[in-house]
Amino acid sequence: MAAAAGVSITTVSDALNGKGRLPDATRRHVREVANRLGYRPSAAARTLRTGRSGLIGLTVTTYGEEPFTFTEFAYFAEMARAATSAALARGYALVILPASSRHDVWSNVALDGTVVIDPSDHDPVVADLVRQGIPVVSDGRPAGNLPVHAWVDNDHEQAVLGILEHLADSGARRIGLLTGTSTDTYTRLSTTAYLNWCERVGQEPVYESYPAHDPCAGAVAADRLLARPDRPDAVYGLFDPNGTDLLAAARRYGLRVPEDLLLVCCSERAAYATTEPPISTLSLKPGRIGTAVVQLLIDAIEGVGAGRPVAQVMPTDLIVRASSQRRPPRTTVSPPRSPDDD
Amino acid sequence: MAAAAGVSITTVSDALNGKGRLPDATRRHVREVANRLGYRPSAAARTLRTGRSGLIGLTVTTYGEEPFTFTEFAYFAEMARAATSAALARGYALVILPASSRHDVWSNVALDGTVVIDPSDHDPVVADLVRQGIPVVSDGRPAGNLPVHAWVDNDHEQAVLGILEHLADSGARRIGLLTGTSTDTYTRLSTTAYLNWCERVGQEPVYESYPAHDPCAGAVAADRLLARPDRPDAVYGLFDPNGTDLLAAARRYGLRVPEDLLLVCCSERAAYATTEPPISTLSLKPGRIGTAVVQLLIDAIEGVGAGRPVAQVMPTDLIVRASSQRRPPRTTVSPPRSPDDD
DNA sequence: GCGATGTGCAGTGACGTTTCTGCATATGCG
DNA sequence: CGCATATGCAGAAACGTCACTGCACATCGC
Numbered sequence: 001m002a003a004a005a006g007v008s009i010t011t012v013s014d015a016l017n018g019k020g021r022l023p024d025a026t027r028r029h030v031r032e033v034a035n036r037l038g039y040r041p042s043a044a045a046r047t048l049r050t051g052r053s054g055l056i057g058l059t060v061t062t063y064g065e066e067p068f069t070f071t072e073f074a075y076f077a078e079m080a081r082a083a084t085s086a087a088l089a090r091g092y093a094l095v096i097l098p099a100s101s102r103h104d105v106w107s108n109v110a111l112d113g114t115v116v117i118d119p120s121d122h123d124p125v126v127a128d129l130v131r132q133g134i135p136v137v138s139d140g141r142p143a144g145n146l147p148v149h150a151w152v153d154n155d156h157e158q159a160v161l162g163i164l165e166h167l168a169d170s171g172a173r174r175i176g177l178l179t180g181t182s183t184d185t186y187t188r189l190s191t192t193a194y195l196n197w198c199e200r201v202g203q204e205p206v207y208e209s210y211p212a213h214d215p216c217a218g219a220v221a222a223d224r225l226l227a228r229p230d231r232p233d234a235v236y237g238l239f240d241p242n243g244t245d246l247l248a249a250a251r252r253y254g255l256r257v258p259e260d261l262l263l264v265c266c267s268e269r270a271a272y273a274t275t276e277p278p279i280s281t282l283s284l285k286p287g288r289i290g291t292a293v294v295q296l297l298i299d300a301i302e303g304v305g306a307g308r309p310v311a312q313v314m315p316t317d318l319i320v321r322a323s324s325q326r327r328p329p330r331t332t333v334s335p336p337r338s339p340d341d342d
Numbered sequence: 343m344a345a346a347a348g349v350s351i352t353t354v355s356d357a358l359n360g361k362g363r364l365p366d367a368t369r370r371h372v373r374e375v376a377n378r379l380g381y382r383p384s385a386a387a388r389t390l391r392t393g394r395s396g397l398i399g400l401t402v403t404t405y406g407e408e409p410f411t412f413t414e415f416a417y418f419a420e421m422a423r424a425a426t427s428a429a430l431a432r433g434y435a436l437v438i439l440p441a442s443s444r445h446d447v448w449s450n451v452a453l454d455g456t457v458v459i460d461p462s463d464h465d466p467v468v469a470d471l472v473r474q475g476i477p478v479v480s481d482g483r484p485a486g487n488l489p490v491h492a493w494v495d496n497d498h499e500q501a502v503l504g505i506l507e508h509l510a511d512s513g514a515r516r517i518g519l520l521t522g523t524s525t526d527t528y529t530r531l532s533t534t535a536y537l538n539w540c541e542r543v544g545q546e547p548v549y550e551s552y553p554a555h556d557p558c559a560g561a562v563a564a565d566r567l568l569a570r571p572d573r574p575d576a577v578y579g580l581f582d583p584n585g586t587d588l589l590a591a592a593r594r595y596g597l598r599v600p601e602d603l604l605l606v607c608c609s610e611r612a613a614y615a616t617t618e619p620p621i622s623t624l625s626l627k628p629g630r631i632g633t634a635v636v637q638l639l640i641d642a643i644e645g646v647g648a649g650r651p652v653a654q655v656m657p658t659d660l661i662v663r664a665s666s667q668r669r670p671p672r673t674t675v676s677p678p679r680s681p682d683d684d
Numbered sequence: 685g686c687g688a689t690g691t692g693c694a695g696t697g698a699c700g701t702t703t704c705t706g707c708a709t710a711t712g713c714g
Numbered sequence: 715c716g717c718a719t720a721t722g723c724a725g726a727a728a729c730g731t732c733a734c735t736g737c738a739c740a741t742c743g744c
């Protein structure tokens with residue numbers, strides 16, 4: 001390349017990177033030759049020299065051997081889409097690397113930093129990365145005292161309070177909760193927010209827990225909740241399939257939704273807009289999370305505002321549909337998405 | 343590192359890579375020290391030296407500025423999941439790189455090869471990659487004469503024939519088609535397969551086309567199709583939202599599904615299993631495609647069986663539900679997915 | 685006309701691997 | 715014992731880039 005342009009290697013580098021003291025004529029000439037030859041500077045060499053690869057990892061903790069869990073699909077897909085966009089806009093590319101990947105794959109790729117989704121307590125991969133000095137930002141409050149550089153999470157307490165108030169506004173007298181048995185922060189924060197609210201307004205808590213990763217257990221728990229003598233007249237389900245599970249259970253007990261039972265669940269599924277009746281959902285806005293997480297990570301990589309707030313709590317969106325309103329909505333409550341709303 | 347273990351750089355390299363002539367004692371010693379120091383060989387240096395990065399690109403042609411199109415979500419998510427798995431199993435990691443990415447991002451990452459999903463005619467990115475000698479395998483027959491090294495696609499003709507026969511078996515007398523106006527191979531192959539079938543069995547074709555990327559146009563076209571004087575008594579919709587669109591249109595015209603109208607559409611949406619009635623779908627099995635595409639790509643990268651068949655046509659799966667059967671199925675026609683079925 | 689300052693490049697040394705070559709010391713065989 | 719062969723490791727070159735340093739030559743002010 002240098003030979004083809006009749007200049008030195010240094011000049012090529014300077015011309016292409018806009019550095020050094022070169023007259024525009026030389027710069028143009030070098031670029032023109034590079035273009036004609038289809039020449040691309042070697043990414044590997046640049047990475048070796050500069051210590052920057054322009055790659056950031058997108059890691060999801062897996063519970064099986066498959067890269068992503070099925071229940072996370074809609075959330076993950078949207079989050080990954082937004083993260084990819086945000087990264088590209090800042091000149092980085094995303095590498096999908098499940099935490100369970102073979103070790104040789106992890107060490108074979110030079111990452112400038114990593115996003116971890118929902119890291120489990122003392123995740124060995126995260127610990128290892130941090131030890132190498134690689135910035136790690138997590139989606140979800142890090143459990144245990146995982147030494148991540150920053151994290152982004154939804155305001156789960158506020159979300160639950162919002163839903164409970166909405167249900168109460170719609171006329172609910174006794175609100176039930178369908179929750180999980182595991183101790184992750186999402187479940188824990190949401191459940192205590194519910195319990196606190198109950199105590200504050202003087203309602204006896206009515207809830208059922210089940211292992212959230214078991215798809216069948218959810219239907220059983222939904223059934224159990226509606227079979228109780230102190231049956232709730234409104235239910236919030238913490239997990240994605242709870243909407244259909246609760247709807248099915250309600251049908252079995254001859255309960256009409258929303259007349260006899262108000263329903264909300266936390267999910268990103270578009271399908272809940274077209275169920276009979278449409279089910280109100282709490283959206284965690286994965287797009288917003290993905291964007292925020294990547295921004296924080298790249299800031300950390302580039303040393304922008306080091307030492308600034310490393311925790312970011314994002315609001316959620318309650319999408320009110322027929323299932324949680326005693327009267328049909330007067331106006332469109334969930335307007336069509338605007339392009340940059342998430 | 344070499345100093346810490348009291349050996350030469352060469353010995354470290356050999357010990358870690360299982361090469362050279364070293365007694366097990368030395369090998370173990372070096373590995374133990376490396377472990378203690380948390381030493382990881384530099385991926386960048388290795389890539390520079392060997393010319394292999396262990397990275398493969400996953401490119402999706404975009405029609406807006408967002409990395410993936412919304413309608414491709416379910417397909418893409420599943421395909422990406424499978425592709426990631428397959429790549430990892432062979433020691434590679436996947437980089438998500440939309441074709442519309444800034445040029446500097448593309449040239450900043452060293453790829454061993456790329457998977458392109460649904461490349462458009464004469465895609466400049468693909469042409470560029472091929473010129474650099476980087477293997478490219480496409481999901482979907484390459485349009486134009488895009489010089490990809492291999493491709494994988496569904497057997498669209500066979501799929502359409504299977505659906506038409508199934509509908510005819512269910513008692514359809516006049517089968518309609520909801521198709522697209524664009525000229526991509528999927529639309530073209532499916533439509534001509536339909537027209538050929540019509541000619542063969544002596545049915546007058548009944549179809550409506552619309553621009554597939556326009557979410558609203560689909561509902562209008564569905565309506566148009568059912569409003570025709572020669573209204574079909576069965577419809578196959580080529581695109582993901584056609585199921586709900588057709589169902590809504592049928593309801594407007596007071597047509598019962600499946601009694602008055604049989605319905606099938608091509609989609610990966612799980613939600614079609616729970617509509618009222620459940621809608622039969624054609625699954626393209628994106629998981630199988632993703633796996634195949636990655637295998638082909640890595641074979642090309644590693645020079646395995648160079649010059650072997652570079653085109654692979656995969657079967658589709660017709661998932662028969664209530665919408666396309668005049669009588670309810672006797673047995674479960676769509677069994678629960680087995681773990682490695684896709 | 686002569687130092688001081690600026691301009692336009694070329695040379696060079698890392699970055700951290702891998703791979704090839706090479707040199708000792710041990711081991712085998714007749 | 716002496717020569718061929720094996721074994722155990724070290725040295726050095728190269729991969730392609732970037733960031734220095736350095737060297738010519740031009741320009742300028744006086």
